[in-house]
Amino acid sequence: MTGILQNQESGVLTLTLNRVDKKNSLNASMYAALADALQMATDNTEVKVVLVQGHETVFSAGNDIADFLQQPPATEASAVFRFLKGIAVFPKPLLASVCGPAVGVGTTMLFHCDLVYAGDNAAFSMPFVNLGLCPEAGSSLLAPQLMGYQRAAEALLLGEPFLVEAALEMGLISRVLPPTEVNAYAQLQARKMATKPLSSLMETKRLMKSAQTPAVLARIQEEAVSFGRMLKEPAAIEAFSAFLGKRKPVSSS
Ligand code: COA
Secondary structure (H helix, E strand, O other): OOOEEEEEEEEEEEEOOHHHHOOOOHHHHHHHHHHHHHHHHOOOOOOOOEEEEOOOOOOOOOHHHHHHHHHOOOOOOHHHHHHHHHHOOOOOOOEEEOEEEEEOOHHHHHOOOOOOEEEEOOOEEEEHHHOOOOOOOOOHHHHHHOHHHHHHHHHOOOOOOOEEEHHHHHHHOEEEEEEHHEEEEEOOOOOOOHHOHHHHHHHHHHHHHHHHHHHHHHHHEEEEEEHHHHOOHHHHHHHHHHHHOOOOOOOOO
């Protein structure tokens, strides 16, 4: 049981984050399943579009903090980095359906999606600074580009969450719907896209993304080095221990 459900139908591979009791936080086996699914979807001509979705109450609480403390990702071969690189270079359309909290990588993965649909209960946050960490998934590059520097600073330097109105206005999401309708609507859009010629979809995406991809990959790499180092430092260890112990962290200088 990986916490990721897969369903392939009408040219659409749907990946459902399915660990609702832990708010769909992503552990190493879920990252591995997602990375493997993206590789399979790249190679399989039957798959034209991938849709990542969560539950109508929660998209993802980000990295599984307990898992990160026990087995911090150490190398480029780790599942989390395979996933982050996989979404950055995924050559076919990638859609997401987001309701409820989208924390950390739950938000940063959306910067790599071609279309994002959200429930009106969606709340986005990148609280790395509150956890003694730094941005990941290329978000230190992509957030300022999409949001504008000052709004990105509010999200990344203060760790302030933002809601659907702001996400819609900045272009992170394409449409807001009632939470009970988002997954179905995203599926409809994905299937509509999957009726189009695969070569056109892939070439269009390549043309839109290719100038930026090397810079995004280099930034993911740079962030990963810092993130890996910071995971072992006292601020992160205290923030993680506090979360797991359901207490407030003791602030560090
Ligand atoms: N890693 C591991 N476990 C997590 C988790 C995470 N990122 N997020 C939530 N959980 C677990 C909780 O420990 C809790 O487990 P328990 O029932 O065994 O005690 C369960 O999921 C429910 O979480 P809870 O915090 O009680 O739910 P909530 O509805 O009050 O709040 C969130 C939801 C997402 C706002 C809150 O869980 C949260 O802030 N999570 C941490 C997010 C975060 O900092 N992620 C970034 C990591 S880099």
